[in-house]
Amino acid sequence: MYLHDNLQVCLYALESRYPNHIVDISPGIIESRGVSLTGWRAPEVVKMLARTAPQLLEAPAEMIIDYGACAIYLPDISATMPLCTIQCLGKVPPYMSPGENKSQQKDLFPHVP
Numbered sequence: 001m002y003l004h005d006n007l008q009v010c011l012y013a014l015e016s017r018y019p020n021h022i023v024d025i026s027p028g029i030i031e032s033r034g035v036s037l038t039g040w041r042a043p044e045v046v047k048m049l050a051r052t053a054p055q056l057l058e059a060p061a062e063m064i065i066d067y068g069a070c071a072i073y074l075p076d077i078s079a080t081m082p083l084c085t086i087q088c089l090g091k092v093p094p095y096m097s098p099g100e101n102k103s104q105q106k107d108l109f110p111h112v113p
Contacts, residue, residue, distance in 0.1 A: 001013075001017060001063070001064075001065040001066070002062075002063070002064055002065075002066075003061075003062070003063040004060070004061075004062050005060075005061065006057065006058050006059060006060060006061060007049070007056055007057050007058070007059050007060075007061040007072065007074065007083070008046060008057040008058065009061075010061045010062075010063040010072055011023075011042040011043070011045055011046050011072070012042065012043075012046070013063065014042045014063065014065075014072075014086065015041070015042035015043055018065070018086075018088070019041075021042070021070075021086050021087060021088055022038075022039055022040065022041065022086070022087040023040045023041065023042055023045050023072075023084045023085075023086055023087070024037065024038040024039070024040070024084055024085050024086075024087060025037040025038070025040065025045070025083065025084045026081055026082055026083060026084060026085070028078075028081055029074070029077060029078060029081065029083050030049075030052075030053065030056075030083070035048075040084075045084070056074070056083075059074050059076060059077070060074070060075060060076055061073065061074055061075075061083070062075060065086060065088070070085060070086035070087070070088050071083075071084065071085045071086060072084050072086070
């Protein structure tokens with residue numbers, strides 16, 4: 001899943017598509033002021049940012065959820081360090097390259113009568 005929109009839309013899309021995923025905020029981008037930056041749900045991040053840094057919710061964001069990375073970036077702030085990493089605790093489909101054996105795919109997705 002790739003999404004280019006503002007941060008608030010990305011966080012709500014994360015909640016809608018993957019409600020069990022956890023967000024860990026990078027300490028180099030947002031000051032914690034003694035609050036833990038790990039273990040947040042997407043709606044909690046929206047509420048926290050609405051109180052502490054509302055301008056970030058409207059900032060352009062890029063959310064990437066694939067087999068190599070699960071993160072949300074704010075390109076205007078940092079293109080190399082993500083605002084947050086996403087802990088994929090829900091289902092993300094397994095990757096199958098186009099050339100892999102069809103029998104392996106049948107084993108992963110058995111037909112349910």
